[in-house]
Amino acid sequence: MTRIRAVALRELRSYFNSPIAYVFLLVFAGSALFTFFNVGAFFSRGLADLRPLFDAVPFLMVLLVPALTMRLWAEESKQGTFEVLMTLPARDYELVAGKFVASWALLAGGLGLTLGLPFTVATLGDLDWGPVLGGYLGAVLLGAGYLAVGQFVSATTENQILAFILALVICLGLYGVGLETFAGLFPDHTAGVLRAVGTGSRFESIARGVIDARDLVYYLSLTVFFLAASVSALRIRRWA
């Protein structure tokens, strides 16, 4: 536990020592607000809910999460600290967990910056808090899945740009396959599978305030699977 915490704190410090943390927080909060008021047309809809925000969040995270994760391992490899880290008496999973926690905390911070919205909306009209809580829960869990994907990709390369692009492609793929525009092209049972795998389609039901155990299990397994893959990627590098 000490070691996971130490890794997480070091990682957070390095986020904030570089512009990444600030840029991420600003861009995330900024684009969330922009889509909420402009693209989502909050005022013209005349509804006191946060749907425009949660419609945008899954796609926003596809774009921004890879920026958080690209450096996690790629930078360690690049500056040679990978070797230092791997020869400390820590287990591989502790390193992966520490880095994951740090990136998750930052993502949660970004979501936290949008918390002003529901309170503002609640003063304007009769806000149903169910979908709001569901939306935030879904966003945190979906983000965890994307972060795990990103960390895995970063563990396989020392090129940050490559890590960013690959993570973006995989996250976008996971998001896209479940969309109606894509899944609808397939026969029913295939479309059902695609919707089940797609991160975006799962998100919709949570954002409507319906918390289905299957959705939670899905996000959790996505996260655990890719974190485990990250641990394996580290182990494989010892054979190189």
Add this chain to the structure above:
Amino acid sequence: MGLPNASRVRGGVWMIEVRQLEKRYGETQALKGVSFSIPAGEVVGLLGPNGAGKTTAMKILVGYLLPTAGEARVAGLDVTAEPLAVERQIGYMPENAPSYSEMLVQELLLFMADMHSMDPDARRRNLERTVEECRIQEVLTRPIGQLSKGYRQRVGLAAAILHDPPILILDEPTAGLDPNQIVEVRELIRRMGRTKTVILSTHILPEVEASCGRAVILIDGRVRADGTLDELTRSRVQVVTVRPDDPGRARALFEGVRHVAAVSVRPAADGFHTYRLELAEDREVGEAVSEIARSHGWPLRELKRDDRSLEQVFRDLTQTVQEEAA
């Protein structure tokens, strides 16, 4: 060479024991069956040309790379079976002392303390000792990326010895430093060598002469020589320069000395002759030789072992390997 010398083992335990270690990266074989043993408290130089496998051997010892075949033990522990226990025993500094450039020196040391699960008391004690030992007091609050190379190297060493490990493994600790910094780092290593077992790799030979009691010479993935510096540089040739009445008789007498296998002779100035006595084994024959000269009343001008410099040993070995390959 190969056989362990029991008298050199303190407490009967090899601190580091490597047997038939092999490592293959795809097509290339970096280590081709490397064996050596190092007793506690020794400072050993791992010597070899670039690409000889020094770094690979070290990376296996610290549990960073897994060997393709063979066995490596550190403090009695198998490095592949118990990497964590091994890592607790070792302080490791990779080549160029890589570190988090945006971190302050003290932040790095605190991070290291946490990674070694030190309690607050141990942490304070170790920090004080390390900062003092590595003389990094004045840079504690500076970002590592802004330090001079000499300081960076010392901070790397500090991070490696923070948990007071009995074994230190340093990959090219003085590479890229200026002469003053080299002296400082060497001094540091010498001081640590009083209480720790140290392996350092280098291709700079004076480095070994300055810091190490022993050298393992690695060339092309194999151990080509292993011994104390005396053993390595000592030759089996005794050189005698005398002025005998009868050079032929002197030669015959020297040939009769115990342990002498062959004698060659070369005239020197003023009627002196230089005899090279090749010894069958590494024994002291100086006394017997000087006794012959004295009893015959021959003036003796020079009596010495024709020792080679470590550089010569190294070059000869490298050449032998190249000839074998050709």
